[in-house]
Amino acid sequence: MRLSAGSAARLGASWDGRGTNFALFSANAEKVELCLFDGQGRRELERIELPERSEDVWHGYLNDVSPGQLYGYRVHGPYAPERGHRFNANKLLLDPYAKRLAGRLVWSDAHFGYRTGSAREDLSFDRRDNARGMPKAVVVDETFNWGRREIRPNVAWEDTIIYEAHVKGLTQRRHDVSPGWRGTYGGLCAPAMIDHLKKLGVTTIELLPIHGLIDDRVLVERKLANYWGYNTLAFFAPEPRYAQDNALDAFRTTVARLHDAGIEVMLDVVYNHTAEGNHLGPTLSFRGIDNASYYWLNKDNPRYYDDFTGCGSSVNLSHPRVLQMVMDSLRYWVEVCHVDGFRFDLATTLARGPNGYDRNAAFLTAVRQDPVLATVKLVAEPWDLGMGGYQVGAFPSQWSEWNDRYRSAMRRYWSGEGSLIGEVSRRMTASSDLFRHDNRATRASVNHITVHDGFTLADLFSYNDKHNEANGEDNRDGSNDNHSNNCGHEGPTSDAAIVALRRQLRKNQLACLFLAQGTPLLLAGDEVGNSQNGNNNAYCQDNETGWVNWDNLGKQGDDLTDFVSHMTALRRRFAQLRCQRWLSGRRKDGSYGVLWLTPAAEEMQEADWNFPEGRFLAFVLGPMEQGQPPIFIVLNAAPEEIAFKLPEMPEYKNWQQVLNTTEAVQSPTRLASGAATSAPPRSVLAFAGTA
Known part of the structure; x- marks a missing residue:
């Protein structure tokens, strides 16, 4: 028998050496069809109705399906947006548990569950098949040869120095990285890059999102891209655009080589929303599988979404199966890919319940007791855009948090504002006013001056105003509250006095970052004066604006790599800078x-x-x-x-x-x-x- 019931125990496509088990959660579906595709993903070869439903999991086992098989799902059920249901079996859907992706989304109106342009908007129904333009999931063999000597660095929190970087942007303009590896996972572990990280003294590289993502249609039409990657569609699959072939194995190879160098790998993860957007967004995966389960819907009118994220919708982790997916994803990246920690984008959304943020929310409780996640670093971005979303200092003791109060105080102080010494004293000593409770240690405060979102360090002292015109939003996007100081001239200048002052202020900020108690985070490129030409929201700039410019590397005066190295050495020398006691x-x-x-x-x-x-x-x-x-x-x-x-x-x-x-x-x-x-x-x- 080719098709049998299989098991509901493990979601996704699981190859056991003989065949593959397929299992998909949907509480409100009426039928689920598995669609198998040819090797190019262009032709649908078969549709197979999953034969069993165990509670809310649809499943089946095919004994002739092996790794490399491309597949997707069509899910049948009511199309009733006014009741929160958006099933449309004409739409091929990506498996939420896809471990590897084949192909990229080719935008067309067929990806929408409703007829675009209809006066009834999403209350209308579209019957076009979107399969040809959809990325497909790939059945994988999860085994990987890590080598007998692979040792995870396990850097103690007190010794941790984080370096935030974008996979492509870090090496795309790095001339001492082989051209074939620039901008890829492999570029991260190129000898020149590892040597640079070791020289800086950083212990942990934190990568902007690498989960499978989608470029927004509006950006594609502007000839831009969702460069930062905060538009996730696949929580288990490494984004293929950063690999030459097999993204999963390419990423694991990079992790292994960074571990060999003693460098940890953290991932910036985006579980708070997906690429499907608001009620007028496309139907690509979760929306068509079980919209009412995966997303927070407005309780008064479930046609619409509760949007705590500013991205159109919010993932509902109070639902046990949605929570399971996120927990399964986190464990997968730790156990199968050996990552060392996570930074959670808009983490407040993950801990929301019916009454808002809850320190005892299901997600935080699940993380607290999970033995796999107990071994890795967990960092929250402790805010979202919903009511009561700002929660700096309010996460449980297992967590560290991005401390934007440190960023704001130190920017204001070194930009020339007076009467801040009380505030600065608290920020230099790990912000006890925010984090000293529930037996938390000083590492709870992740101190940073700059991150991907906002001015670079060079731009912080070169521009008073943002210059985001290239984003195509009439300079309306990005923060207006930067606490920057252009030192007397907006943008680049040849004035020697201004150039010297800017360099001095950069050094002061870096010095404070490494002298402050808490956990320091350095933005990639700040050590070499990388500029984004005043763009403080380069999320869509997959070009020289968004990529790190290494031209200053090795240039006396412009390159502060040696200065950062000196500061990290001081941090190692003086234990009181790394003290975990208040x-x-x-x-x-x-x-x-x-x-x-x-x-x-x-x-x-x-x-x-x-x-x-x-x-x-x-x-x-x-x-x-x-x-x-x-x-x-x-x-x-x-x-x-x-x-x-x-x-x-x-x-x-x-x-x-x-x-x-x-x-x-x-x-x-x-x-x-x-x-x-x-x-x-x-x-x-x-x-x-x-x-």
């Missing part, structure tokens, strides 16, 4: 975690914190263990030199300078305790106590 001030026995000092080296009082327009902040982080030195840090954001005294501590007779951001080459100047010196305008200094 700091205290002066204790009863005279010991301390942190001392905040005035320019006269006296401990700060209330009046000192309220100094009008204050821009000077100095503090000592005490040694963690016997024999370790303290570190004295000085931040001077004032445009003038400020005199100060070095702290007097009986056990430390001298202070050795380990950082001065105004110096091109760091000099190990040694000064006596209590000595008078000065902080240059707009500078960061650091000193190590010596006997």
Whole structure:
């Protein structure tokens, strides 16, 4: 018998060495047909009705289907948008559990479940077959030779330094990467790229979304693309555009080689919405499989979606089968692809229930008890666009979070705004006001100045205004709240004084990032002054605007790679910068975690914190263990030199300078305790106590 009932136990297409089991969840379907295609995905060879339904899982086993087979589904059921159902068996649908994709979406009106242009909009019904223009799922053999010596880095949280990068954008313009590997998974582990990451001192590369994605039709019509990848359709399949052949094996090979170099791999994952958009979007997968289960629908009118994401719809993880899909996806990337962690886009949406964000939501509870996910790093982007969506500091103890309060405070401070020293002091010590609860550690705060979304570090000090005209949205897109400072000229300039000031401010931001407690995140390209020409929303720029420009690499003055390397070395040297315990001030026995000092080296009082327009902040982080030195840090954001005294501590007779951001080459100047010196305008200094 070729076709048998098979099993409902494992969703997706599962090859067991003899045949393939197909299983698809749909609570509201009336019939499910499996469609098999030829090797090019152009011709539908067979339609096979799945013979069994076990509760809400439709399944069947074919003993003559092996890896490489292309397939999709047609799902029958009511087309009743007003009741939340959008079944249309004329539409070929991608398996939500597809492990590999063949072909790319070719846009046409046939991909819509309704007749585009109809006066009834999505209440009409379209009978065109869209199969020819749909990507197909591929049956895979999940086995992979990782090698007997493959060892996962397992970098401790306190040692973690994250480097956020785009697979294509990181190496597309990197001339020391072989042309055939530029812009691919393989380019990430090219010898030149690994050498660069090691030199920087980063431990973990965080990749912008690599899940199978779709380019929005409106972008394709503008000859643009969904470059960043936040338009997911396949939560289990690596995006094929970054591979020369088999994307799954190409990605796993890259992970193995990065692991060999001691570098972790994290994935930016987008489970909060899909590429299907709002009620007028296409029917590509989830919408046609079981719209009422997969998405949050408006309770008063289920024709429409609750949109917490700004992308038209929101995935409903309060549904147990949808939650299962996300958990299965996460475990798959850990167990089958050996990734080391995840950054969750718009994570608040994942933890929403009927009453909004819930710290005890099903998703957070499932993650908390999962033994596989207990071994990896979990980072939340702790907000979405819905009511009550801003939840910085509100995630459970297992999580770290992007700390946009750090970003905002440090941008404002180094852009010249005064009266921020209290705020800056909290951000430099892991933001205890946000994260010190529920036994959370300082690593909960993921500190960043720049990420993919917004200005690059070079643009932060080159532009006062965004310049997003190339996106085709009349410069309306992207944030208007950048806290940037063009240093007196908008855009590129040959003025030597402005160029020097911009470089100095970049160094100050980088210095603070690595001197701050918490987990630092560096945006790829910031070390070499990469610019996006003032575009602060380059999501659709799959071109030289969005790709990292490495032309400054190796150029004296422009390339800050050596400076970043120096800062990561300081971070490794001083354990108190990596401390996972929250700091205290002066204790009863005279010991301390942190001392905040005035320019006269006296401990700060209330009046000192309220100094009008204050821009000077100095503090000592005490040694963690016997024999370790303290570190004295000085931040001077004032445009003038400020005199100060070095702290007097009986056990430390001298202070050795380990950082001065105004110096091109760091000099190990040694000064006596209590000595008078000065902080240059707009500078960061650091000193190590010596006997």
